[in-house]
Amino acid sequence: MRLWLNHTGEVSLREQLVTQVILAILCKELLPGARLPSTRDLARRFSIHANTASAAYRELERQGWLEFRHGSGVYVRASQPAGPLSPQIAADLLIGELVAKAREQGASETLLRSRMRRWLSIEPPSRWLVIEPDPELRRIVIHEMSLSLALPIVGCAPEECSTPALLDGSMPVVLPSKAAHVRKLLPAGAELTTLAVQPVSAELMAYLKRYLPEHATDLIGIASRWSEFQRIGRTMLIAAGLAPEGLLVRDPARPGWKRGLEATAGVVCDSLTALELPPGAFLMRFTLLDAASVAHLRAMELTLAGDADNLARS
Numbered sequence: 001m002r003l004w005l006n007h008t009g010e011v012s013l014r015e016q017l018v019t020q021v022i023l024a025i026l027c028k029e030l031l032p033g034a035r036l037p038s039t040r041d042l043a044r045r046f047s048i049h050a051n052t053a054s055a056a057y058r059e060l061e062r063q064g065w066l067e068f069r070h071g072s073g074v075y076v077r078a079s080q081p082a083g084p085l086s087p088q089i090a091a092d093l094l095i096g097e098l099v100a101k102a103r104e105q106g107a108s109e110t111l112l113r114s115r116m117r118r119w120l121s122i123e124p125p126s127r128w129l130v131i132e133p134d135p136e137l138r139r140i141v142i143h144e145m146s147l148s149l150a151l152p153i154v155g156c157a158p159e160e161c162s163t164p165a166l167l168d169g170s171m172p173v174v175l176p177s178k179a180a181h182v183r184k185l186l187p188a189g190a191e192l193t194t195l196a197v198q199p200v201s202a203e204l205m206a207y208l209k210r211y212l213p214e215h216a217t218d219l220i221g222i223a224s225r226w227s228e229f230q231r232i233g234r235t236m237l238i239a240a241g242l243a244p245e246g247l248l249v250r251d252p253a254r255p256g257w258k259r260g261l262e263a264t265a266g267v268v269c270d271s272l273t274a275l276e277l278p279p280g281a282f283l284m285r286f287t288l289l290d291a292a293s294v295a296h297l298r299a300m301e302l303t304l305a306g307d308a309d310n311l312a313r314s
Contacts, residue, residue, distance in 0.1 A: 014059070018059050019092060022060070032079070038073060039057060057074055065081065126169045126170075127151050130156075136225040136226040139272060140270050140288055144287065149301060176197065195290075196290035221249075221264040222247060223249075234247055248260055258278045261277065270285070
């Protein structure tokens, strides 16, 4: 059994012994039934007090890794403890496997230390970055994400997305139509999440069915700062049977945009414009992002929060 003990470190010698024996068992360096050195031999070989070695062995026995056989010595138990590994041991095992594989690939100790220091110095992501060239569409996406997510959300145009000040600490997201272009702009290896969108929300379709075909001549409003929303909304409503002259298209970026909307039978709008509609207007809100896609982002946040909690407790 190989042991490396740091006599000047912050971790006690007893804890170092316990951890390294467990790792030796998990890595099959110590097989079931293997006999360990006596506490006296262990103390002499590694210049530690016999009481320290004895305390480590007793702790390993208590945890179910070792067994004492009267008059014979200390042995690895035939079966490992049934409970889950502690976070510390699990992390040590992963690191040990990583180091062993890196050495097999010819990595030097100096390289291993420098690369591990680099990874440990990298801060976990702390915000979302919406990469979208259309500023109004970008605002809508950010708003819809903010309704379900906890982390801050910022946005930028594609030509800005590789800027270190924006990219560092960010989790980039993009709409499907821009994904291929944005991937080419990001640094190699940077992760990019593609958001799923829904062409027509179930909510909006339910509203439309309320008016069609009996109310095909009703006055219907379309309101959004995103010009493409205005175009698509008008095209869709005409295709659904509404008369073109019965559509009132409004841009909230222009003065007096609310005028006349209160007289409509309903206003088709994006989720952000919905917050600005005049009182009395019947809302037909169109949600852009697919609910499952936003739930995936939320799951990513929860994973990050769990990782941060584990690090704080370790």
